[in-house]
Amino acid sequence: MSTDQGSRRYSDAEAKAILDQALRHESTRGIEHEDLVAAAREIGIAPEAIERATRELEQQRALEHEEKSAKAVIYAGRRFGLLAHFVTFATVNFLLLAVNFVLGGGYWFFWPLLGWGVGVFLHLISALSRKVSPEELSRELARMRARAERERQRQLREAAKAAARARRSAIARNALDLGAAVESGVASLLANIAGRIQEGVGPIVGEPPRPQGPAAQPFGRAAPGAAQSGQPVRFESPAARAGAASPPRQPVHTESGDPALDDDAELEAMAQAELDARERAEAEQKGRR
Numbered sequence: 001m002s003t004d005q006g007s008r009r010y011s012d013a014e015a016k017a018i019l020d021q022a023l024r025h026e027s028t029r030g031i032e033h034e035d036l037v038a039a040a041r042e043i044g045i046a047p048e049a050i051e052r053a054t055r056e057l058e059q060q061r062a063l064e065h066e067e068k069s070a071k072a073v074i075y076a077g078r079r080f081g082l083l084a085h086f087v088t089f090a091t092v093n094f095l096l097l098a099v100n101f102v103l104g105g106g107y108w109f110f111w112p113l114l115g116w117g118v119g120v121f122l123h124l125i126s127a128l129s130r131k132v133s134p135e136e137l138s139r140e141l142a143r144m145r146a147r148a149e150r151e152r153q154r155q156l157r158e159a160a161k162a163a164a165r166a167r168r169s170a171i172a173r174n175a176l177d178l179g180a181a182v183e184s185g186v187a188s189l190l191a192n193i194a195g196r197i198q199e200g201v202g203p204i205v206g207e208p209p210r211p212q213g214p215a216a217q218p219f220g221r222a223a224p225g226a227a228q229s230g231q232p233v234r235f236e237s238p239a240a241r242a243g244a245a246s247p248p249r250q251p252v253h254t255e256s257g258d259p260a261l262d263d264d265a266e267l268e269a270m271a272q273a274e275l276d277a278r279e280r281a282e283a284e285q286k287g288r289r
Contacts, residue, residue, distance in 0.1 A: 082127040
């Protein structure tokens with residue numbers, strides 16, 4: 001008997017029915033995806049086929065859920081339409097009844113009541129029906145998908161706005177930090193400069209070096225030994241040195257006691273010496289001609 005069962009073959013429909021029946025009797029908790037793939041591999045079904053069938057099943061479930069939601073929306077719309085129709089029917093016919101009693105002339109209000117009542121009854125039957133045409137279902141599905149797409153776009157815009165606000169906040173914080181760092185650096189530099197000025201330690205940071213040697217004497221060269229003798233410094237300009245043949249002019253000694261006035265007198269003396277040298281040079285050139 002085991003040999004007969006081992007050689008027995010089943011069609012796809014029979015295998016499906018047997019597996020369904022076995023699953024119903026074996027367990028009610030379902031089966032894991034990995035166990036399903038392993039069982040399919042044991043009977044010669046490729047894992048790729050199981051994955052493809054799983055994706056198709058998930059898509060089918062999503063479509064069924066979508067259709068179920070669309071039908072629920074359609075049923076709710078029908079009930080709301082019936083309620084609005086009934087409220088309008090009752091209000092209008094109550095007004096007609098009041099007008100009929102006020103004006104008199106026989107009872108005629110029940111004719112519109114009867115005709116309109118038939119329409120409300122037919123609407124009631126349609127609203128309570130569970131049948132949905134494919135066209136109505138497709139229209140509702142299209143509306144639901146459009147609403148879902150608009151909601152998705154709104155969420156994307158909100159996320160983009162939130163990201164932009166976060167970037168602006170980060171930029172503002174970085175700008176504040178940078179301003180605080182610059183302010184702290186400037187305060188430290190100014191404190192350093194003030195300390196050096198008060199203590200007289202040396203040149204201020206960033207101060208250009210003072211010229212040394214002959215470059216520090218813009219008008220000429222000091223007379224030798226003048227700085228060591230303690231006497232007023234006499235400058236000799238190049239023009240004065242060029243006219244060495246003429247009798248040298250005596251240095252100007254100022255003893256006013258004001259250093260600023262003494263410096264001005266020295267400068268005027270040097271300028272006058274240069275003018276005299278130019279005049280003598282021009283006179284010699286004219287004499288040669």
